[in-house]
Amino acid sequence: MTADPFRAPSPLPHGYPDLDAIREEHFLPAFEAGMAQQRAEVDAITADPAPPTFDNTVVALERSGAALRRVSAVFSTLVGSCSTPGIREIEAEVAPRLAAHGDAITLDPALFARLEAISPDGLDEESRRLLERRHRDAVRAGARLGADEQQRLRALNAEISTLSTEFGSRLLAGANAAAVRVDDPARLDGLSPDAVAAVAARGDRLSLVLPTGQPALASLTDRALREELHTASVTRGALGDEHDTRDIVRRLVALRAERAALLGHPHHASWVVEVGTAGTVEAIDAMLGELVPVAVANARAEAADLAALAGHEIEPWDRAYYAERLRKERYDLDAASLRPYLELERVLHDGVFFAAHRLYGLTFSERHDLPLHHPDVRVFDVADEDGPLGLFVADLFARDSKRGGAWMNSFVVQSHLLGTRPVVLNTLNIARGEPTLLTIDEVRTLFHEFGHALHGLLSDVRYPTFSGTGVPRDFVEYPSQVNEMWLDDPEVLRNYARHHVTGEPLPAVLVERLHAARRFGEGFATTEYLAATLLDLAWHRLGPDDSVDDVPAFEADALRAAGVDVPSAPPRYRSTYFNHVFGGGYSAGYYSYIWSEVLDADTVDWFAENGGLTRANGDAFRRALLSRGGAVDPMEAYRAFRGRDPELRPLLERRGLAVHR
Incomplete structure (x- = not known):
C-alpha cells in the first residue's frame, strides 16, 4: 500500500483529490490518522497557557482536522455514488468512531471552558457569529451535562450513527433487489424507445428511483405491471427479509427521542427546529x-377527475398514467412529446450553464486531465470575470452502486482563512440513453441541484464552517x-429546448401548453410532499416514553390524524425508504423544502419585478445571499434583500392553491 494520500493537500488544481492514488485500503488508516491529528490539534489548543482568545481557540479549531476533512469528503462521495462491499464495510466500522471523535471534541470540558471565556467584544460580524455558533453547538451537544449523562449521550450518538449507516446500506441493496424484471418486452408498451433501451441495458429490469412515484407509471399501458412496480416501490424495507428497515426506524426514533430528553427537549423535532429559521415546531x-x-x-x-376519465377508482399505480392522459386532453400536452427537445447535453450547457452565465457571468470549461471516481463523471473549470472560482463535478447517470435521488456535496469548500476554492459535486440518477432525453422533472432536478452548486461555488466567506450551504437546514x-x-x-428555454435531431426549437404552441399546464396536478404533488413531511414530524415528536411496535399502523394513524390520508396520493417517501430522515441529515427537517419555497416563490416575484434574467439581478442576489453562506443571519439577509418579510401568497399562487382558500 502506498503512503496515506490524504496526509497532505492534493497537488491538483484547487485541492481536487488525486483519485488515481486512492484505494479502498487507504481509507481506514487515513481516518485513523486524521482523527488522531485533529485530536492532537485540539489538545494543543486546550494546553495553550495563554488566555483563551478568538484566534488561539476558535480560529485554531477552524484550521484543525484538515486531513480528516479530505478523507471524509472523498469517502462520503464514494459511499453515495460508488458503493462497494468494501466501502460499506469501512463505513459501518468508521461511522460510530467518527461520532465518538466528534463528541470527544465537542464535549471536551477544557475546550468548552475556553469558548465560554472568550468575549465577543471587538469581533467583526462573521467572527462573532462563529464564536456564537461554536458555543451554541457545544451546548446543544451536551457540554453542560454531567459526566454520566455525557457518557450516555456518547453511546446514543454512536448507535444513531451506526443505524443511519445501516439504513442506507439496506435501502441501496433492497432497491436493487426490488427492481422489477420484465421478460416480455411487449409489457413495456407505452415507454419511449430510449426508455425501453434503458430497461434492456439494465438487464431487462425496471429499476426503482428513491421516491414512491416511479417515472414509468406515467407511460406503461399494462396496468398489472404498473401495480407490480408500485408495489415494489412501497414495500421496500418492509418485506421481512435482510433488507427490512423497520427495526432500524423504530430504534432510531427511540434513540433520538432519548437524546432530545437528555438535552432538555420534549422530542427530537424540538431539538432540531430550535436552530432553524422556523425556530419552533409550532x-x-x-x-x-x-x-x-x-x-x-x-x-x-x-382523483375524481381521473376516475371519471378511467372509468374506475384511481389506485396509486393509476394516478400518473391517467394524469398524463388528462393533461393531454385538457392542454393537448403529452409529457413524452417534450422529451425529444430535452437532450441532456443541451440542457446542461445551453440551459443550466447558460442561465448561470447570464446571471453571474460564469463560464464553464470541461477538462479531461483530472482523475475521476467513475467513468461517468465530468469536471468543469468555473470562472467569472475576476478569474477562477473553482471546479464543478457532474455525476449524472444512474447505476446500481449509487443511492437513489440527487444531491450536492463538496470535495473542498471555499474559505479565505484556509485559502481554498470550492470543488463542488452534483450527483443525479438519470437513465443513460443514446441520446439521453430528459423528462421535464429531470430538467427541474438538474437546475435544482445546480442551485446548490452555485451556493457553494459563489461562496465568499472567511470561515469554512459558514461556506456555501453551511446555513440552517430549513434555508439550505x-x-x-x-x-x-x-x-x-x-x-433560457429557447436556448436549450431544441429537438435532438433537427435542432428545431420547442414549438411555441408546446411552450404555451407547458405554461398553461404548470399547475396541473399540484394538489397531488403538494399532498404527497406534505404527507412525507408530516410523517417525519410525527415520528420525531414522539417522546422517550413513547414506543411503536407496528410501523405501517403508526404511519396510517399519523397520516389520518394529519388529514393527509389520500389513497391516490401516498407519501412521497414511506418510513422504510425515507432516506432523507433515517439515512441522511433531514430528520425532523423534511419540512424545510416547503419552508424554503415560501422564500423561493417570493424571490421569483422579486426577479420578475426587477426585469428577470439580468446580470444586475444576479449580482444583487449573489451579493446579498448566495455568497454569504452562514456568515450572516439568513433571515436578516433575506429581509435586507427583499425589503420585507417573506409572504406566503406567491407560494399559494404558484401551486394553484390561493384561489381555493
Missing part, C-alpha cells in the same frame, strides 16, 4: 396548517429552489 404547524386542507381538497378533486434548499425558475424562463 411555527411549522401554522404554515402546514394553511396548506394541508387546500392541498388535500385539490388532490381529492384531481432556498437557493436551489430559486434556480429552478430559469428552466422555463423564455430566454
Whole structure:
C-alpha cells in the first residue's frame, strides 16, 4: 500500500483529490490518522497557557482536522455514488468512531471552558457569529451535562450513527433487489424507445428511483405491471427479509427521542427546529396548517377527475398514467412529446450553464486531465470575470452502486482563512440513453441541484464552517429552489429546448401548453410532499416514553390524524425508504423544502419585478445571499434583500392553491 494520500493537500488544481492514488485500503488508516491529528490539534489548543482568545481557540479549531476533512469528503462521495462491499464495510466500522471523535471534541470540558471565556467584544460580524455558533453547538451537544449523562449521550450518538449507516446500506441493496424484471418486452408498451433501451441495458429490469412515484407509471399501458412496480416501490424495507428497515426506524426514533430528553427537549423535532429559521415546531404547524386542507381538497378533486376519465377508482399505480392522459386532453400536452427537445447535453450547457452565465457571468470549461471516481463523471473549470472560482463535478447517470435521488456535496469548500476554492459535486440518477432525453422533472432536478452548486461555488466567506450551504437546514434548499425558475424562463428555454435531431426549437404552441399546464396536478404533488413531511414530524415528536411496535399502523394513524390520508396520493417517501430522515441529515427537517419555497416563490416575484434574467439581478442576489453562506443571519439577509418579510401568497399562487382558500 502506498503512503496515506490524504496526509497532505492534493497537488491538483484547487485541492481536487488525486483519485488515481486512492484505494479502498487507504481509507481506514487515513481516518485513523486524521482523527488522531485533529485530536492532537485540539489538545494543543486546550494546553495553550495563554488566555483563551478568538484566534488561539476558535480560529485554531477552524484550521484543525484538515486531513480528516479530505478523507471524509472523498469517502462520503464514494459511499453515495460508488458503493462497494468494501466501502460499506469501512463505513459501518468508521461511522460510530467518527461520532465518538466528534463528541470527544465537542464535549471536551477544557475546550468548552475556553469558548465560554472568550468575549465577543471587538469581533467583526462573521467572527462573532462563529464564536456564537461554536458555543451554541457545544451546548446543544451536551457540554453542560454531567459526566454520566455525557457518557450516555456518547453511546446514543454512536448507535444513531451506526443505524443511519445501516439504513442506507439496506435501502441501496433492497432497491436493487426490488427492481422489477420484465421478460416480455411487449409489457413495456407505452415507454419511449430510449426508455425501453434503458430497461434492456439494465438487464431487462425496471429499476426503482428513491421516491414512491416511479417515472414509468406515467407511460406503461399494462396496468398489472404498473401495480407490480408500485408495489415494489412501497414495500421496500418492509418485506421481512435482510433488507427490512423497520427495526432500524423504530430504534432510531427511540434513540433520538432519548437524546432530545437528555438535552432538555420534549422530542427530537424540538431539538432540531430550535436552530432553524422556523425556530419552533409550532411555527411549522401554522404554515402546514394553511396548506394541508387546500392541498388535500385539490388532490381529492384531481382523483375524481381521473376516475371519471378511467372509468374506475384511481389506485396509486393509476394516478400518473391517467394524469398524463388528462393533461393531454385538457392542454393537448403529452409529457413524452417534450422529451425529444430535452437532450441532456443541451440542457446542461445551453440551459443550466447558460442561465448561470447570464446571471453571474460564469463560464464553464470541461477538462479531461483530472482523475475521476467513475467513468461517468465530468469536471468543469468555473470562472467569472475576476478569474477562477473553482471546479464543478457532474455525476449524472444512474447505476446500481449509487443511492437513489440527487444531491450536492463538496470535495473542498471555499474559505479565505484556509485559502481554498470550492470543488463542488452534483450527483443525479438519470437513465443513460443514446441520446439521453430528459423528462421535464429531470430538467427541474438538474437546475435544482445546480442551485446548490452555485451556493457553494459563489461562496465568499472567511470561515469554512459558514461556506456555501453551511446555513440552517430549513434555508439550505432556498437557493436551489430559486434556480429552478430559469428552466422555463423564455430566454433560457429557447436556448436549450431544441429537438435532438433537427435542432428545431420547442414549438411555441408546446411552450404555451407547458405554461398553461404548470399547475396541473399540484394538489397531488403538494399532498404527497406534505404527507412525507408530516410523517417525519410525527415520528420525531414522539417522546422517550413513547414506543411503536407496528410501523405501517403508526404511519396510517399519523397520516389520518394529519388529514393527509389520500389513497391516490401516498407519501412521497414511506418510513422504510425515507432516506432523507433515517439515512441522511433531514430528520425532523423534511419540512424545510416547503419552508424554503415560501422564500423561493417570493424571490421569483422579486426577479420578475426587477426585469428577470439580468446580470444586475444576479449580482444583487449573489451579493446579498448566495455568497454569504452562514456568515450572516439568513433571515436578516433575506429581509435586507427583499425589503420585507417573506409572504406566503406567491407560494399559494404558484401551486394553484390561493384561489381555493
